[in-house]
Amino acid sequence: MRIYAAYSHKGGTGKTTSLVLLANAIAARGHSALLLDSDPQQNFRMWRNYGRQMEVWDENLTVEYRDYETTPVMELEDFLVNANDSGKYDYALLNLPGIPHRFNQHALRYAELTLLPFRPTPAELAEMGPALNAIEKLKDDGEVGAARVLFTMIKAESKIPEVWRDYMSEARRRFPCMETIIRDSTIFSDILMRGTLHLNIKKNNGLGKYEVSKALEICDALLTECEAIVAQHEEENS
Numbered sequence: 001m002r003i004y005a006a007y008s009h010k011g012g013t014g015k016t017t018s019l020v021l022l023a024n025a026i027a028a029r030g031h032s033a034l035l036l037d038s039d040p041q042q043n044f045r046m047w048r049n050y051g052r053q054m055e056v057w058d059e060n061l062t063v064e065y066r067d068y069e070t071t072p073v074m075e076l077e078d079f080l081v082n083a084n085d086s087g088k089y090d091y092a093l094l095n096l097p098g099i100p101h102r103f104n105q106h107a108l109r110y111a112e113l114t115l116l117p118f119r120p121t122p123a124e125l126a127e128m129g130p131a132l133n134a135i136e137k138l139k140d141d142g143e144v145g146a147a148r149v150l151f152t153m154i155k156a157e158s159k160i161p162e163v164w165r166d167y168m169s170e171a172r173r174r175f176p177c178m179e180t181i182i183r184d185s186t187i188f189s190d191i192l193m194r195g196t197l198h199l200n201i202k203k204n205n206g207l208g209k210y211e212v213s214k215a216l217e218i219c220d221a222l223l224t225e226c227e228a229i230v231a232q233h234e235e236e237n238s
């Protein structure tokens with residue numbers, strides 16, 4: 001079971017959305033995933049409920065909730081070990097709340113890849129340093145898998161403000177970044193309302209088939225890049 005997490009010290013950077021994109025790609029490939037909400041918002045559960053209402057939920061995706069404030073880290077470890085041993089899941093995706101909390105830092109120790117979603121604005125840049133430091137610290141301790149900055153909510157190329165480009169360059173200088181970037185688009189902002197995209201396409205249920213299939217292509221590109229990063233990381237550390 002491969003474990004991916006999304007992490008930041010700030011809310012609203014696109015963590016949940018990034019993981020939902022990955023879950024879409026996993027389901028579309030016919031694989032299974034355990035989606036762990038540890039944030040009381042329970043966005044994975046919300047997504048599942050919308051999907052079931054619209055009959056476009058893929059039952060290969062299982063949602064569980066373990067609150068970050070009340071779940072001891074040992075219990076998290078048992079939970080992940082049992083999930084792995086059950087053989088039921090190809091992936092586990094950890095949806096962590098956007099705050100510096102020891103539950104999050106602990107959860108990252110299990111992730112083979114941590115995505116650090118980053119919208120290159122001044123407020124987010126200020127929070128980026130501490131989040132990167134937390135990862136660096138785990139890396140120094142040899143306790144973390146690969147980690148990559150994922151640029152999210154990026155405007156069309158011609159519309160990216162000059163200052164954002166500077167922030168993106170700075171992030172690239174300081175930390176490995178993903179090649180896949182997530183555009184600023186309504187399809188991504190309301191993707192939680194749509195259920196699994198491949199079933200939307202199959203059902204042809206009037207949600208803008210072209211837009212949905214384009215979004216699914218980006219989900220798949222993101223997953224492909226994640227797999228490549230993990231494979232490279234494993235090779236470097238073997």
Ligand SMILES: Nc1ncnc2c1ncn2[C@@H]1O[C@H](COP(=O)(O)OP(=O)(O)OP(=O)(O)O)[C@@H](O)[C@H]1O
Nearest residue numbers: 011012013014015016017098153183184185188189
């Ligand atoms: N690529 C995008 N384009 C436009 N809107 C987006 C995009 N990605 C995310 N959003 C929107 O931005 C908001 C924050 O995204 P999301 O919930 O994924 O962030 P988060 O980091 O999980 O937040 P939290 O820390 O609160 O859990 C949501 O309303 C989401 O729909």
Ligand SMILES: [Mg+2]
Nearest residue numbers: 015016039043
């Ligand atoms: Mg979230």
